Amino acid sequence: MLIDPSAPYTAIINTAAGAITVELQTQQTPNTVNNFVFLAREGFYNNVTFHRTLPEFMIQGGDPTGTGAGHPGYRFADEPFSGEYRRGVIAMANSGPNTNGSQFFLMHADYGLPANYTIFGRAISGMDVIDTIATAPTIPGPTGENSKPVNPITIQSIEIFGP
Numbered sequence: 001m002l003i004d005p006s007a008p009y010t011a012i013i014n015t016a017a018g019a020i021t022v023e024l025q026t027q028q029t030p031n032t033v034n035n036f037v038f039l040a041r042e043g044f045y046n047n048v049t050f051h052r053t054l055p056e057f058m059i060q061g062g063d064p065t066g067t068g069a070g071h072p073g074y075r076f077a078d079e080p081f082s083g084e085y086r087r088g089v090i091a092m093a094n095s096g097p098n099t100n101g102s103q104f105f106l107m108h109a110d111y112g113l114p115a116n117y118t119i120f121g122r123a124i125s126g127m128d129v130i131d132t133i134a135t136a137p138t139i140p141g142p143t144g145e146n147s148k149p150v151n152p153i154t155i156q157s158i159e160i161f162g163p
Contacts, residue, residue: 001030001034002034002037002038002041003026003030003033003034003037003162003163004026004162004163005026005027005030005033006026006027007026007162007163008023008024008026008162009024009026009033009037009160009161009162010022010023010024010124010160010161010162011024011036011037011040011121011158011159011160011161012158012159012161013045013126013155013158014155014156014157014158014159015050015129015133015153015154015155015156016153016154016156017129017132017133017153018126018128018129018132019125019126019129020106020123020125020126020127020129020130021123021124021125021126022090022106022121022122022123022124023121023122023123023124024036024037024120024121024162025081025119025120025121025122026162028081028082028120029079029081029118029119029120030079031076031077031079032076032079032081032092032100032118032120033120033121035076035100035102036104036120037160037162039062039072039102040158040159040160041160043157044064044072044102045061045062045102045155045157045158046155046156046157046158047154047155047156048061048062048063048064048066048154048155049061049063049066049149049152049153049154049155050133050149050152050153050155051063051066051067051068051141051148051149051152052068052105052141052145052147052148053133053134053136053138053147053149054108054134054138054145054147055108055109055134055135056108056109056111056134057107057108057109057111057134058085058105058106058107058108058111058134059105059106059108059130059133059134060093060103060104060105061103061104061105061155062093062101062102062103062104062155063102063103064102066152067142068103068141068142068143070102070103071101071102071103072101072102074101075098075099075100075101076098076100076101077098077100078094078097078098078100078116078118079118079120081115081118081119081120082119083119084110085107085110085111085112085113085117085119086107086110086122087107087108087109087110087127088106088107088122088123088124088127088130089106089107089119089121089122089123090104090105090106090107090119090120090121090122090123091104091105091107091117091118091119091120092104092117092118092120093105093117094116094117097116100118104120105117106123106130108130108131108134132153133149133153136149136150136151136153137149137150137151138150
């Protein structure tokens with residue numbers, strides 16, 4: 001455990017479209033926040049794109065391959081959480097139970113997803129950046145879903161603030 005679960009942590013996701021500031025829920029989801037903080041501090045997210053964007057739903061990033069199939073080389077278990085998938089929430093993307101890795105999504109709008117994706121924070125500023133990324137032109141992606149950005153926005157870096 002790299003983080004202090006009793007301390008507050010904030011992440012600034014610096015993108016080519018601007019910055020998104022996220023308040024992380026260390027007490028509620030310490031393992032998920034720990035993973036995100038670890039990867040961010042290691043520079044894992046640097047120059048990774050938002051590879052899947054759906055207006056009125058969410059933007060997804062954190063895949064080093066940009067295909068939706070990439071991960072950091074490991075998986076970790078789901079973590080109990082509370083909350084709903086509301087505009088600005090950040091949660092883990094996965095391919096089924098206990099398959100969390102590096103991919104995450106930020107909600108562009110309130111959406112009634114099943115509670116299968118660990119919520120680990122929320123954006124406290126930068127909603128205009130999420131809007132810009134979510135509404136950029138897209139083409140069909142690998143699954144045929146019209147969600148692959150024509151010009152993907154890059155995560156330049158993620159800065160972590162906390163003890």
